[in-house]
Amino acid sequence: MDAADIKKYASSDFLxxxxxxxxxxxxxxxxxxxxxxxSRSMFFYRDFGAGxxxxxxxxxxxxxxxxxPFAIADSVAKRNTIVGDGTNGTVxxxxxxxxxxxxxxxxxSGNTDIVVNYFLYADQKDFQTLSFPVGV
Numbered sequence: 417m418d419a420a421d422i423k424k425y426a427s428s429d430f431l432x433x434x435x436x437x438x439x440x441x442x443x444x445x446x447x448x449x450x451x452x453x454x455s456r457s458m459f460f461y462r463d464f465g466a467g468x469x470x471x472x473x474x475x476x477x478x479x480x481x482x483x484x485p486f487a488i489a490d491s492v493a494k495r496n497t498i499v500g501d502g503t504n505g506t507v508x509x510x511x512x513x514x515x516x517x518x519x520x521x522x523x524x525s526g527n528t529d530i531v532v533n534y535f536l537y538a539d540q541k542d543f544q545t546l547s548f549p550v551g552v
Contacts, residue, residue, distance in 0.1 A: 435507070440544065441538055443511050446499075447546055450491045451530070460508070466491040468530065485518035488532060501537075508538040511523055 429437065453465030466487040471480060491512050500506030513534040521529045531547045 417484075439507060439509070439538060440536060440542070443509060444544070444546055445537040446495065446509070447492070447511065447532065447534070448548075449533070449551070450495055451488060451546075451548075455491075463494045464491070472550075481516075481520055483529065484520050488518050488530075489513055489515045492534070508536070510537040511535065512537060 425462060429432045450464060451466050451468050453467070453468030455465045456462050457467075458464050466484075468484065469486070471484055471487075471517065474520060494511040499509035500508060501506030513532060517533040519531045521531065527549060529547060529549050531545060533543065533545050535541075535543050
């Protein structure tokens with residue numbers, strides 16, 4: 417994900433026109449939000465947020481390789497319980513991912529990228545990827 421994608425997903429259009437934008441773009445924006453939302457920081461839904469920034473400056477090791485994908489998969493599962501599931505005339509906004517398709521990739525210069533592969537329940541044939549650099 418480059419700076420243009422970050423600006424696009426952080427746009428207020430996704431907030432003020434929620435439900436009228438492209439479903440895949442809105443779900444990508446939601447995923448981006450929960451990845452960077454600090455865990456237990458929202459007063460109305462304490463479980464929301466993966467809290468990736470809490471892992472910042474952790475040493476590269478097996479705990480980071482397990483904890484970050486777990487936090488992401490757990491947050492996505494909790495998100496899926498509060499969004500529309502396609503019943504009662506709602507749009508199915510759930511996304512599916514797993515710890516096994518989320519990777520934390522580090523290079524020798526200290527840069528870390530997180531790659532989240534997922535698909536929408538509404539369109540299971542279109543596998544999507546959200547990749548972004550983090551200061552983890």
